[in-house]
Amino acid sequence: MVVQTERDDATWYECETCGLLFDEQSDATEHEKHCDGSDPSYIQ
Numbered sequence: 612m613v614v615q616t617e618r619d620d621a622t623w624y625e626c627e628t629c630g631l632l633f634d635e636q637s638d639a640t641e642h643e644k645h646c647d648g649s650d651p652s653y654i655q
């Protein structure tokens with residue numbers, strides 16, 4: 612699931628599975644489709 616979050620006066624979209632942040636909701640949604648959250652190297 613992608614969650615919207617405010618940080619540094621900007622809106623970010625966070626992949627709830629791995630915690631990765633995106634500035635575009637479409638990027639976060641696309642990432643989340645492929646994110647299984649089980650690979651530690653995937654976390655920024």
Ligand SMILES: [Zn+2]
Pocket residue numbers: 626627628629630631642643646647648
């Ligand atoms: Zn993710």
